[in-house]
Amino acid sequence: QTTIKIASISPLSGGQSNLGTQIRNGVQLAVNEYAPLFKKAGFNLQLVPYDDQADPATGTAAARKIASDRAILAVVGTLNSGVAIPASAALAPSNLVMISPANTANQVTDRGLANMNRIVARDDSQGPAGANFIMNNLKAKKVYVLNDKTAYGEGLAAEVEKALKAKGVTISGSEGTEEKSDFSSIVAKIKLTRPDAIYFGGIYNQIGVFIKQLRGAGIDTPVVGGDGLDSSELPVIVGKAGANNIYYTTVAAPLEALPAAKTFATSFQKTFNTPAQGFGAFGYDAAKVTLQGILDAARANGGKVPSRKQVQDTIRKGTYKGLLSGEVSFNSVGDRKAATLYVIKVKDGKADLETSLPVKPPKN
Amino acid sequence: MIKTTVHPGPAVPGSTSSILEVDGLTKEFGGLTAVNAVTMHVPKRSIVSVIGPNGAGKTTFFNMITGIYAPTHGSIRLDGRELVGLRPDQVTEAGIARTFQNIRLFSSMTSEENIMVGRNARLKSTFVDAVLRTRRFHESEHEAREAARIMLDFVGLSRWRNEIATNLPYGDQRKLEIARALATTPQLILLDEPAAGMNPRETEDLKALIRRIRDELGVTVCLIEHDMRLVMTLSEYITVLDYGTKISEGLPHQVRNDPAVMEAYLGRGAAAGEYGKEERANG
Amino acid sequence: MELSVLLPFIVNVIVGGLILGFVYAIIALGYTMVYGVLQLINFAHSEVFITGAVVGFEVFRILQDSTMNGYLKLLIALIAAMLVSGLLNVLIERLAYRPLRGSPRLVPLITAIGVSLILQDTLRFLEGLQGRFDLTYTLPAGFGDKFCSTNSTCAPVGDFLRTIGVDVQLKDVILVVVSLVSLAVLNYVVNRTRLGKAIRAVSQDRVTAGLMGIDSNLMISATFLIGGALGGVSGVLFGLKFGTVNAYSGFDPGIIAFTAAVLGGIGSIPGAVLGGLLLGVIQNLIGVMNIFGNLLGFANLSTIDASYSKIGPFIVLVLILIFKPTGLLGKSNVEKV
Amino acid sequence: MVNSAASSSAAVHQPVAPSTTGAAMLELNDVHSYYDHIHALKGITLTAYEGEIVALIGGNGAGKTTTLRTVSGMMKPRGGTLTYLGEDIAGKPAHQTMQMGMSHVPEGRRIFPQLTVRENLEVGAYTITDRKLIEERVQEGFAYFPRLRERENQLGGTMSGGEQQMLAIARALMVNPRLLLLDEPSMGLSPLFVEAIFDIIVKLNREHNTTVLLVEQNANMALAIAHRAYVLQTGEMKLSGKASEIAKDESVRKAYLGDD
Amino acid sequence: MTVATPPQANPTVRRPVVKPDRTVWLMLFFIVTSVLLLVSHEPDVLRNLGPLGSVLRNKVVEALVVSLFLANVLFAYLWKAANWAKLIVGVGSLLFVLPLAGQADTSLLDLSIQVMIFAALALGLNIVVGLAGLLDLGYVAFFAVGAYTWSIFASPRFGEVLKYYGSNPGTTGSGTLALGLVLTAITAGSMIYIRGLHGRVAPTRLSNLSFLLAGFGLLAGILLVGRSILVLASGSAAALANGINPGFFWLFLALSIMAAAIVGVLIGLPVLKLKGDYLAIITLGLGEVIRVLANNLGLYTAGSQGITPIESASVPWFNSLVGALGFGQDQYYLLFLYVLVLIVIAVILLVNVRLDKSRIGRAWIAIRDDEIAAQAMGVPLMQTKLIAFATGASFAGVMGMLFAAKQTFISPESFNLLQSITVLSMVVLGGMGSFSGVILGAAVVTLLNLRILPGLGEASANVPWIPQEVNPANFNRFIFGAILVAMMLLRPEGLLPNKRVARELHHEDDQEDESKDGNASGLNQGGDVYSAGLATIKEDDKPGGNR
Numbered sequence A: 001q002t003t004i005k006i007a008s009i010s011p012l013s014g015g016q017s018n019l020g021t022q023i024r025n026g027v028q029l030a031v032n033e034y035a036p037l038f039k040k041a042g043f044n045l046q047l048v049p050y051d052d053q054a055d056p057a058t059g060t061a062a063a064r065k066i067a068s069d070r071a072i073l074a075v076v077g078t079l080n081s082g083v084a085i086p087a088s089a090a091l092a093p094s095n096l097v098m099i100s101p102a103n104t105a106n107q108v109t110d111r112g113l114a115n116m117n118r119i120v121a122r123d124d125s126q127g128p129a130g131a132n133f134i135m136n137n138l139k140a141k142k143v144y145v146l147n148d149k150t151a152y153g154e155g156l157a158a159e160v161e162k163a164l165k166a167k168g169v170t171i172s173g174s175e176g177t178e179e180k181s182d183f184s185s186i187v188a189k190i191k192l193t194r195p196d197a198i199y200f201g202g203i204y205n206q207i208g209v210f211i212k213q214l215r216g217a218g219i220d221t222p223v224v225g226g227d228g229l230d231s232s233e234l235p236v237i238v239g240k241a242g243a244n245n246i247y248y249t250t251v252a253a254p255l256e257a258l259p260a261a262k263t264f265a266t267s268f269q270k271t272f273n274t275p276a277q278g279f280g281a282f283g284y285d286a287a288k289v290t291l292q293g294i295l296d297a298a299r300a301n302g303g304k305v306p307s308r309k310q311v312q313d314t315i316r317k318g319t320y321k322g323l324l325s326g327e328v329s330f331n332s333v334g335d336r337k338a339a340t341l342y343v344i345k346v347k348d349g350k351a352d353l354e355t356s357l358p359v360k361p362p363k364n
Numbered sequence B: 001m002i003k004t005t006v007h008p009g010p011a012v013p014g015s016t017s018s019i020l021e022v023d024g025l026t027k028e029f030g031g032l033t034a035v036n037a038v039t040m041h042v043p044k045r046s047i048v049s050v051i052g053p054n055g056a057g058k059t060t061f062f063n064m065i066t067g068i069y070a071p072t073h074g075s076i077r078l079d080g081r082e083l084v085g086l087r088p089d090q091v092t093e094a095g096i097a098r099t100f101q102n103i104r105l106f107s108s109m110t111s112e113e114n115i116m117v118g119r120n121a122r123l124k125s126t127f128v129d130a131v132l133r134t135r136r137f138h139e140s141e142h143e144a145r146e147a148a149r150i151m152l153d154f155v156g157l158s159r160w161r162n163e164i165a166t167n168l169p170y171g172d173q174r175k176l177e178i179a180r181a182l183a184t185t186p187q188l189i190l191l192d193e194p195a196a197g198m199n200p201r202e203t204e205d206l207k208a209l210i211r212r213i214r215d216e217l218g219v220t221v222c223l224i225e226h227d228m229r230l231v232m233t234l235s236e237y238i239t240v241l242d243y244g245t246k247i248s249e250g251l252p253h254q255v256r257n258d259p260a261v262m263e264a265y266l267g268r269g270a271a272a273g274e275y276g277k278e279e280r281a282n283g
Numbered sequence C: 001m002e003l004s005v006l007l008p009f010i011v012n013v014i015v016g017g018l019i020l021g022f023v024y025a026i027i028a029l030g031y032t033m034v035y036g037v038l039q040l041i042n043f044a045h046s047e048v049f050i051t052g053a054v055v056g057f058e059v060f061r062i063l064q065d066s067t068m069n070g071y072l073k074l075l076i077a078l079i080a081a082m083l084v085s086g087l088l089n090v091l092i093e094r095l096a097y098r099p100l101r102g103s104p105r106l107v108p109l110i111t112a113i114g115v116s117l118i119l120q121d122t123l124r125f126l127e128g129l130q131g132r133f134d135l136t137y138t139l140p141a142g143f144g145d146k147f148c149s150t151n152s153t154c155a156p157v158g159d160f161l162r163t164i165g166v167d168v169q170l171k172d173v174i175l176v177v178v179s180l181v182s183l184a185v186l187n188y189v190v191n192r193t194r195l196g197k198a199i200r201a202v203s204q205d206r207v208t209a210g211l212m213g214i215d216s217n218l219m220i221s222a223t224f225l226i227g228g229a230l231g232g233v234s235g236v237l238f239g240l241k242f243g244t245v246n247a248y249s250g251f252d253p254g255i256i257a258f259t260a261a262v263l264g265g266i267g268s269i270p271g272a273v274l275g276g277l278l279l280g281v282i283q284n285l286i287g288v289m290n291i292f293g294n295l296l297g298f299a300n301l302s303t304i305d306a307s308y309s310k311i312g313p314f315i316v317l318v319l320i321l322i323f324k325p326t327g328l329l330g331k332s333n334v335e336k337v
Numbered sequence D: 001m002v003n004s005a006a007s008s009s010a011a012v013h014q015p016v017a018p019s020t021t022g023a024a025m026l027e028l029n030d031v032h033s034y035y036d037h038i039h040a041l042k043g044i045t046l047t048a049y050e051g052e053i054v055a056l057i058g059g060n061g062a063g064k065t066t067t068l069r070t071v072s073g074m075m076k077p078r079g080g081t082l083t084y085l086g087e088d089i090a091g092k093p094a095h096q097t098m099q100m101g102m103s104h105v106p107e108g109r110r111i112f113p114q115l116t117v118r119e120n121l122e123v124g125a126y127t128i129t130d131r132k133l134i135e136e137r138v139q140e141g142f143a144y145f146p147r148l149r150e151r152e153n154q155l156g157g158t159m160s161g162g163e164q165q166m167l168a169i170a171r172a173l174m175v176n177p178r179l180l181l182l183d184e185p186s187m188g189l190s191p192l193f194v195e196a197i198f199d200i201i202v203k204l205n206r207e208h209n210t211t212v213l214l215v216e217q218n219a220n221m222a223l224a225i226a227h228r229a230y231v232l233q234t235g236e237m238k239l240s241g242k243a244s245e246i247a248k249d250e251s252v253r254k255a256y257l258g259d260d
Numbered sequence E: 001m002t003v004a005t006p007p008q009a010n011p012t013v014r015r016p017v018v019k020p021d022r023t024v025w026l027m028l029f030f031i032v033t034s035v036l037l038l039v040s041h042e043p044d045v046l047r048n049l050g051p052l053g054s055v056l057r058n059k060v061v062e063a064l065v066v067s068l069f070l071a072n073v074l075f076a077y078l079w080k081a082a083n084w085a086k087l088i089v090g091v092g093s094l095l096f097v098l099p100l101a102g103q104a105d106t107s108l109l110d111l112s113i114q115v116m117i118f119a120a121l122a123l124g125l126n127i128v129v130g131l132a133g134l135l136d137l138g139y140v141a142f143f144a145v146g147a148y149t150w151s152i153f154a155s156p157r158f159g160e161v162l163k164y165y166g167s168n169p170g171t172t173g174s175g176t177l178a179l180g181l182v183l184t185a186i187t188a189g190s191m192i193y194i195r196g197l198h199g200r201v202a203p204t205r206l207s208n209l210s211f212l213l214a215g216f217g218l219l220a221g222i223l224l225v226g227r228s229i230l231v232l233a234s235g236s237a238a239a240l241a242n243g244i245n246p247g248f249f250w251l252f253l254a255l256s257i258m259a260a261a262i263v264g265v266l267i268g269l270p271v272l273k274l275k276g277d278y279l280a281i282i283t284l285g286l287g288e289v290i291r292v293l294a295n296n297l298g299l300y301t302a303g304s305q306g307i308t309p310i311e312s313a314s315v316p317w318f319n320s321l322v323g324a325l326g327f328g329q330d331q332y333y334l335l336f337l338y339v340l341v342l343i344v345i346a347v348i349l350l351v352n353v354r355l356d357k358s359r360i361g362r363a364w365i366a367i368r369d370d371e372i373a374a375q376a377m378g379v380p381l382m383q384t385k386l387i388a389f390a391t392g393a394s395f396a397g398v399m400g401m402l403f404a405a406k407q408t409f410i411s412p413e414s415f416n417l418l419q420s421i422t423v424l425s426m427v428v429l430g431g432m433g434s435f436s437g438v439i440l441g442a443a444v445v446t447l448l449n450l451r452i453l454p455g456l457g458e459a460s461a462n463v464p465w466i467p468q469e470v471n472p473a474n475f476n477r478f479i480f481g482a483i484l485v486a487m488m489l490l491r492p493e494g495l496l497p498n499k500r501v502a503r504e505l506h507h508e509d510d511q512e513d514e515s516k517d518g519n520a521s522g523l524n525q526g527g528d529v530y531s532a533g534l535a536t537i538k539e540d541d542k543p544g545g546n547r
């Protein structure tokens, strides 16, 4: 029995470890699920998780290390686009495929690397989707745009702002903040400028605190965000009372909507003793794509261990169905060909599907 | 501020050129005037003393001369050059070196290294020289080491050369401080209570050392001391401060017999002769 | 823009800054106390105070369904947090700092960083075991409400604040009151009592304090206990105010709070408070600089947005320290030359 | 070696000869102390009886300061026995020995620089809880050194060298010690105050029966007021005896008193 | 009655410790670890080794092998051995075995570069903290400056910048250039003149003011010149779409050093007057300021998006050489950087050693021990501190540039406070003030973070009885923190302590446990490794002279 390994790169310690652990756990779940299949094919399947601490340099070092372990055939990662970009570059020379469960920044695939793929939407489709929703559904004329000053949040917010401006919507404010606790000055500014809607590119644990303080100051303006808000923790942080009028775009349908997701959520909870969140589901999906790709490549290789190049090419070409987020196939640069963006509405602390719209990457 | 100049003019009769001329020097700390319009001229190659009761402002006076405190008023000239406004290191470069009332040696350095730092200001080598190890660098290093050797010899501490400075016995630390100060090749050296913590026998040695500093090195010496035996036998001229003001100055016997000084400083029986020695032991 | 809109805006920004400032102030005191006695930047303090926040969270969670008076719950949370944080701080000192007495000061500084990292992961692990990561305070009913907004029996103060449009919530008032009380108590202890004088003596010269009959280890432990207890208080207040904490959320406010302590003059209690308040207000003012830029038509000012509020404190610190090298109220070290 | 414990002929300043028949207050027997690897005390044996002034003299680095530090518990001896009031105090930390009625004026004064003059004195009275008594003692200190009263609220660190010395002495007297350890109390003091200090020592000794262990470079004066004296040299006890006899000793005069 | 002769204290005799000759051991160790390293990175060989192979494959074992191999260099330095042996081991391991192993496992090259980058940072910070006693918690700022200096020019960013200036020329033109040049010349000239004047006569308020004014003028002049050059060059924006010619790499090696040194001086000027922890917190803040600026000046730095791809120099003969040696094309640039970094760190080490034993090195230690005494001995405080700051900064600057070239991507996240703290921990862990110590500290911490901890996580990931929640991979911070604490408790003086600091450690203001071990080490006051956080002199008694 030959051992085949896949690796995950995500922040397992440090401030973003909550999300990073979700990814790792999602991948682990998929690996557990696929291990029997691999066994049948004559392989011993293992996961090696790496911690990038959300730091590009650490991530790159991990990637180089992964590249040197020839038993590793594919990588699932990362959480942060800022890490994905250099890490995928470090993996590229050894044709080691990387499937991202979370990175939405345009640059991730815009560089045209053969090994970099993602199952999430790009910011330049997520941004306009958010913008369209703000204009068409919320009918906002004046929007306040915020971001968290990370590669992801700022990139997404910039896309939203671009799309809004193009349609003649007034941007009453646009700024970034790394603050995680005190938003009183921003809330005051919002109170002063009275926008019709607020867009915040960032992650739920920051935005949640912001919304809580916003609602506490008596402002009920709708808040819109991207996939960073896709977490069951969001309403908990905001608090039942204020968890209204929040919308976000995401590529995964709400877990409750899918029967498969229900099973996933229960087994996730059972295995790891924490509830599954959006990124857990993405990690799971990305790993499934990866593992299915490896199996396919092995089959094509006559049941022998495929080369990394074979895995890389197979995955780029393949089509994967029945995932939590629907069907996955990649275009020439590794963007998901057709994804559905769901707009989720949080009302009274409950996330419900508001609308859904199909999105396509710029290239095909 | 009223300038009360008590005895202006050349200090020691006969000597004309002063190396240090302090005029109307004043220092205020908040409401306290620690030094009050003090004027003092130090003749070249002399040994002079500043004495006075505790808290009279002697150390503060030294601190102003060496640039550690900025004077509130007054001027300080070394060989005609104004020093007020210069940083301490510039004052040292100009030619004044000092020791401290509370010994301040570099605690992680050996005796030799301490002295080499003292030599620093006179060395010519630069950063670039050090990196490139030019000839100038080697010359400088040699000069510094040589200076350390000579100075250690001069004060008689050669055996402590490689010992950490702060491990030396107290009295030797004082001597090391003097050696370090001398390594800057000063024109004038200020000694703040050099004999403190020394027994009479060691004080005698110190006295000889101070004389040699003047005679062999040609350095003018100005010292603060409470040991009257030392002061009276060593100094050629004495300035007395009390509450920041100069209350007397002159030759040792003049000062010793000045009633103001006796009242403020020396206390009863001081005028009788040598201070403090026999009167008690023989009792 | 009309004054009637602008005025409450400015007032809110400043009031928000002041409230934030009280949080900083009381965190800063934890740093200042320890700094004063060991000349150590206790990097672990940010975790000590987050531990307080965690304890507070757990108390509120356990008492969630009890019908107990909300203020009583708060009191229990405060006391529990003070105890746990205080003892934790003492423990840290015993295990990680005391064996290093006499080492160069950077050595305990590095252990402090090490302890800080250890505590971060430990807290995360402990909460992770229960499936939690971000801890969200569920406050007793009424705590988070706007200052007498629903109740018709409003205090005149509440009416007044409401008419001028100031967003002060009950919890903000509680925060300020608790901070003030802790500050007063601390100030009294340090400056007026025998214990305080002994602590100050130990902080200046441990050997000589021993010669006065003072057990310096005991005093250092006492200092860590007090500092930790203050950390506990600040943790609960932090959770109360911002609602959510996690194992890592102490780091940033910790740094700002230490900056506040430095700004006020390390070792000075009123200084820490002044520094905290000042930094809180400045942070908020810088956060709204772009609004003023827009209003006044200064394009350059408009680019200074909220992302700069994080570094505002440091720039202010540089400016102030250039003119007052020992902080606003710091006593200079008077070393006799 | 002269090792007479009895003291019959008194120096000028000591009208009453202390009883040496009583128990020794402080006893050092073959005490060894080290700084790291520096062997600073090489077997010191010394006794102080209640009500005695004992002078320790010796050159620079002889180990006088080290002896006092060892007694007060600032450092722990590595060998020998150390008894105070019949109790073994070797290795007891300073704060405990101080609570047993000792007081130590350390070398280098060691004023608390950031405490005011008054606070320095109050901290000196840490072991006393009676506020009235503390205030009394503070006033007593002010009476000894009027300069301190003038500067009651000045920070200790800004005082002049001599002023700090006065403060250090006044601080040590706050507890009215049974055993007073004085390390060069006259250092940095002007002649007037040197006399004052010696007067105070004698007065304490006479009126409060305070035992004094006195280290002085000003050996003439120290020997003049002491009952007995020990001569230290490079960590060893070279000589001991009645102060007046030591003062007359030729070799001592030559080595320490500066007679040529 | 024995007569006392004047005491003759003897300096403590230091018996020279006779080290056994370990040439044989060294060579043996070298051969064994080299073989282990090479074997453990050859999967084909491993497969044939059976159980031994699987042991070697274990990630923890692998990390240990790498560490042991790197220890070669350490032993070559520490042990007494024949010089030829030391040379063989040093050169052999760094120039032959390691690259050879890197051929099979590129991550080894990456790791070694990272180790050396951190070693250089640690050496730089060591000057600032260890020698001059200035606690700098924002050291990574200089690293960032070096990184960005190269990245902006050697990436598509440069084209963007030019494009921007091309479309927003404002009133800038060649006239502006002339004006800027004249302003620069005049102000620089007057600054030099005033400085010269200050050497001779005491500075007055007026002269200080004019110096400051000239300084601002100079800044404005430089800005004008820079701006006009950018505008004038904007025509070639398209041609420079991928950044400048990589041939400029060598020029920028010097420029990054200068840029970092200048920033060091600029940051140092206002803050170096402060003492101890005041300085610490301000440098911490200024480090953050630089990071936030990088995050906000999107035009130049691409903000949070980061700059990519960043060019690296390409040296054809080197490439063909290593190509001939069998290295893969993708390994060329890493190998090139490896050799370059090796050379740079050798130079840095040399500079360090030379400075330490020089006038300036003594001045640094003197101000660390006692600022006032140092000043009274003629050491100019500000200047000496600024040199320390600038020297330390320049090391970080050059390594920042090489880091950027290695990563091909940089973003502000890489320059956060934690990095500064990590470098500081390397310095303290290794032994403040000791060059070999801080290099060892850097190696240990980097190996820990990049090899050993991940290795632990990996090795335990598939061990059935270790649940995922307690997988060491989740506890990187915890373990790192615990190791920091443990090492500090066990060896507070550092792994390879500087003799000077070790000596001092025993004369610290340690007022504590000496009563326990019979050792009054704490009785000397002062001499802390960095100056106390308290100003020495009351503000209203500023030292004479103006700085």
Ligand SMILES: Nc1ncnc2c1ncn2[C@@H]1O[C@H](COP(=O)(O)OP(=O)(O)OP(=O)(O)O)[C@@H](O)[C@H]1O
Pocket: B029, B032, B034, B052, B053, B054, B055, B056, B057, B058, B059, B060, B061, B101, C334, D158, D159, D160, D161, D162, D163, D188, E538, E541
């Ligand atoms: N920084 C300061 N702030 C306030 N007062 C000060 C300061 N420095 C010195 N003084 C006061 O100024 C006076 C003069 O002090 P100075 O140290 O010059 O005295 P001195 O003559 O050297 O005395 P001594 O012989 O005791 O050393 C003293 O009363 C002292 O308390």
Ligand SMILES: Nc1ncnc2c1ncn2[C@@H]1O[C@H](COP(=O)(O)OP(=O)(O)OP(=O)(O)O)[C@@H](O)[C@H]1O
Pocket: B166, B167, B168, B169, B170, B171, B197, D035, D038, D040, D058, D059, D060, D061, D062, D063, D064, D065, D066, D067, D107, E009, E507, E520, E521, E523, E524
């Ligand atoms: N803190 C210390 N560290 C290391 N060695 C010390 C220390 N203090 C004193 N010594 C050494 O111990 C020996 C005894 O010193 P001690 O200070 O007891 O002498 P002393 O008799 O008080 O001298 P002095 O008259 O100079 O005060 C000397 O050799 C001295 O160098």
Ligand SMILES: CC(C)C[C@H](N)C(=O)O
Pocket: A019, A079, A080, A081, A082, A102, A103, A104, A105, A151, A152, A202, A203, A227, A228
């Ligand atoms: C939501 C984030 C955690 C991840 C984000 N989509 C990124 O690309 O970085």
Ligand SMILES: [Mg+2]
Pocket: B058, B059, B060, B101, D160, D161, D162
């Ligand atoms: Mg004085």
Ligand SMILES: [Mg+2]
Pocket: B170, D064, D065, D066, D107
């Ligand atoms: Mg002594």
